[in-house]
Amino acid sequence: MNLICYQRRADHSENRWSGQQKPDWMLGDGLSFSKRLIEARKQMLSGVRSVASTQPNALQLHSLRPMRIIIEHDPESASNRAAEIISSLVQQRPSCVLGLATGSTPLGIYQKLIARHQNHKLDFANVTTFNLDEYVGLGPGDPQSYRFFMQENLFNHINIPPENTHVPDGRALDFDSYSIQYEKSIQEAGGIDLQVLGVGGDGHIAFNEPGSSLGSRTRLKTLTSETVKDNARFFDDIENVPRLAVTVGVGTILESRKCLLVAFGEHKARAISQAVEGPVTAQVTASALQLHPDVTVILDQAAACHLQRKAYYAEVEESHRLLEK
Numbered sequence: 001m002n003l004i005c006y007q008r009r010a011d012h013s014e015n016r017w018s019g020q021q022k023p024d025w026m027l028g029d030g031l032s033f034s035k036r037l038i039e040a041r042k043q044m045l046s047g048v049r050s051v052a053s054t055q056p057n058a059l060q061l062h063s064l065r066p067m068r069i070i071i072e073h074d075p076e077s078a079s080n081r082a083a084e085i086i087s088s089l090v091q092q093r094p095s096c097v098l099g100l101a102t103g104s105t106p107l108g109i110y111q112k113l114i115a116r117h118q119n120h121k122l123d124f125a126n127v128t129t130f131n132l133d134e135y136v137g138l139g140p141g142d143p144q145s146y147r148f149f150m151q152e153n154l155f156n157h158i159n160i161p162p163e164n165t166h167v168p169d170g171r172a173l174d175f176d177s178y179s180i181q182y183e184k185s186i187q188e189a190g191g192i193d194l195q196v197l198g199v200g201g202d203g204h205i206a207f208n209e210p211g212s213s214l215g216s217r218t219r220l221k222t223l224t225s226e227t228v229k230d231n232a233r234f235f236d237d238i239e240n241v242p243r244l245a246v247t248v249g250v251g252t253i254l255e256s257r258k259c260l261l262v263a264f265g266e267h268k269a270r271a272i273s274q275a276v277e278g279p280v281t282a283q284v285t286a287s288a289l290q291l292h293p294d295v296t297v298i299l300d301q302a303a304a305c306h307l308q309r310k311a312y313y314a315e316v317e318e319s320h321r322l323l324e325k
Contacts, residue, residue: 079108216249
């Protein structure tokens with residue numbers, strides 16, 4: 001499918017159309033240029049949706065959107081925005097497959113999802129979940145395990161069937177075989193519809209530490225000293241932090257239909273700047289999300305403080321609001 005690029009360089013747009021009839025969206029009709037541009041994009045997206053609905057295999061990409069950067073005032077409002085996106089998917093597609101993350105960042109999101117379940121009857125009965133990673137050596141009953149985290153902070157408080165929740169097994173006897181099976185389970189579930197992600201201080205996603213292949217799959221991974229130090233706050237002593245984890249790969253994450261990256265605090269600002277505005281590199285595995293066709297990044301002001309194009313992202317958000325009206 002050929003899609004028209006509607007944005008023309010202003011310095012030569014008139015010469016480009018010299019002697020030719022301009023498209024309707026460029027003609028003066030009392031609307032501002034920006035409003036006409038928005039209307040044209042609406043028509044384009046309408047045509048794309050029409051083709052997608054009648055020819056499901058016609059569009060190989062999951063979306064035609066660039067990375068969307070949403071900057072909220074604080075973690076509370078940012079968590080609420082992320083919860084809205086997840087809730088909307090669950091309502092629209094009750095049997096969706098969610099990829100979930102652990103750590104301090106998604107806690108507020110999970111609290112809001114629980115509240116929506118309890119107060120607004122958000123139904124998780126047919127939802128399937130897959131978590132990103134788990135520490136090697138920790139069983140599901142260990143308070144520091146990610147299975148325990150998920151049970152305590154989400155699963156025990158919503159109506160999701162236990163058999164629909166999947167967290168990597170940190171005590172698998174054969175991690176190579178187990179990793180292959182975990183990937184297979186994701187595929188058999190239909191793939192991840194929405195992958196929730198946090199980001200490490202060095203720009204890693206899941207436990208894909210700097211230097212991880214951007215095509216990597218689920219596997220055993222040695223944690224860097226920086227990650228061990230960052231996660232020591234969850235343990236009584238840094239010596240108790242596991243040095244190995246089983247994690248889905250960057251390639252696994254990129255196969256998700258949509259990715260939702262969330263980050264709060266100035267200590268994440270450098271990693272966010274590198275991931276969003278820096279080059280795509282295995283040294284900052286979150287930067288691989290630039291290659292994904294449908295990514296939303298939700299930040300608080302502190303996490304966004306090193307971004308160079310904050311004003312532009314705000315303009316894009318205003319355009320989104322106009323398009324969604």
